[in-house]
Amino acid sequence: MPTAIAVTSADLVLPPTDHQTPTAALLQSPDSQPLDAALAEMTVLLEQHGYVIALYPASIPAAHERRLHTVRAVLESDRIALLKLDLPPLGVAVLVRQMRQLSVCDFSAGVVASAARLLAHYVYAGALLGSVARLDRVPVTLKAHAKSWVPGSQFGVLASPQPQLIRIGSGDLAGPAFATQLAVARGQLQSEWVTGTLARAWQVQNVQEFQLPADSARWWGTARMIEFAAFLPDISVLHQLVSSVRREVCSWCGIQLIGDRCGFCSAPLPAVDTQVHAARALTPGASARHGR
Template identity: 65%
Template sequence: MPTAIAVTSADLVLPAPDRHTPGAAVLHPPGQLDLEGALAGTSALLERHGHLVAVVPSWLPRATVQRLHTVRAILETDRIALLGIDLPPLGTALLVRQLRQLSVCDFSPGVLACAARLLSHYIYAGALLGSVAKLDRVPVGLKAHARSWSPGAQFAVLAHPAPHLAKLGTAGAHGGGGALPAGPEFATHLTFARGQLTSDWVAAELAPAWQVQGVMENPLPADSPGWWGTPKLVEFAAGIPDLSVLYQLVASVRREECRWCGLELIGDRCGFCAAPLHAPPPSATPASTARSRP
């Protein structure tokens, strides 16, 4: 069985792009499942799949994160990877789908876990917002805050990989002097989700400007309004859709062996035990301390 990919909410599981891509397990928060049930469910996943890679978004409540670490500690296993991901909700869901695609390939669990950090660099995540008054994830200037109170104001915001914010005119970015956020320079597929904002800007203007290969609409994740600071939004995320390209991207990185747990890794840190690839250098002894020694 392929390595299990897990999420903390069912709305982070996008439809599979093909019949070969498996789904994702949902690790329910404390309010929905008691500790005994969480232990039983996680044990069953490990029994069936061998290893578990869980995506842990940065916006999760503290109690949910503590539950994940408690389950791993009680089970006393090194076969659970808890991957901290700092992407908007729809971008996180897109990354999860890419990991699901790669889970059926011949990558070891350690390489698959480390691939999350690599793939996140190639995800473009943003939103069309009706207000940026409560947006704290992207730098917002005083003028943008003031313009948020204008009737019908709309803002094109890119949160990842580089922050970007522009106010759109009534005819979109081209009519209001705002600049479209710079898009990816590689082939992508665009996924978007509507909140309480009525606009076709993402599909009608952003998608053609970014020259995406395809566009798909999905329901808005429940945590998106909180992440963006407003329910008046259309969230979007663009990423590499082709499994062969994702495979080559990960396979091209040199593999190492974790000096702590022995699993394979790519990059500079193990996805399972979080140990760095190289041991930190010994701290230098202050000269004054060295002179005072006999």
């Protein structure tokens, strides 16, 4: 059985790309599920899959995050990876689907878990906003704040991999230098800028529209928005990208990993040379560049 991928919200599970892509398990909040039920469900996942990789947004309530750590602590299991993702909701959903794709490949659970940090560098996640007055997750200048009160103003915002904010009509968002597809989720803003202007500028191969995640309006500070995320869709490219990074063994828990940090125990690699190698491998475009 493939390594289990788990999420903290059902709207983070996008439709599969093919018949091989498995779904993800749902780890419910303390308000929705008592602790004993959560422990029982996690035990079943471990028995069926061997390892569980739980991916969750950094924006989830503190009580929900505590529940995840409580379950792992009570079960005293070193086979549960808890990976906090500092991405907007749609970006998290895109990365979760890529992890689901990788879970059925010929990678160990440790390699799959540590691949999340690598793949996050290749997700260009942002939004078209009608206002940035309440945006606090991307740096906003006083000038941009002032312009957000002008009727009709719209802003293009990139949260990852490098924060950027532009006023529509006065600049361009820096896009990926490799072929991507574009995921789009519409809020209460009417515009074709994302699927038209941005998609053409970024030369995306395809545009897919999804339901807006429930937490998107809170994350971006407004419901007047259209969220988007450009991503690598091809499993063969993802496989090649992960395969190109040198594999190491965690000195703390003994599991295999890539990059400079273990996905299961979070221990960093102590050797300087492996850290340098991992940093180079994590540089966007280093091994994923391919023709448009």
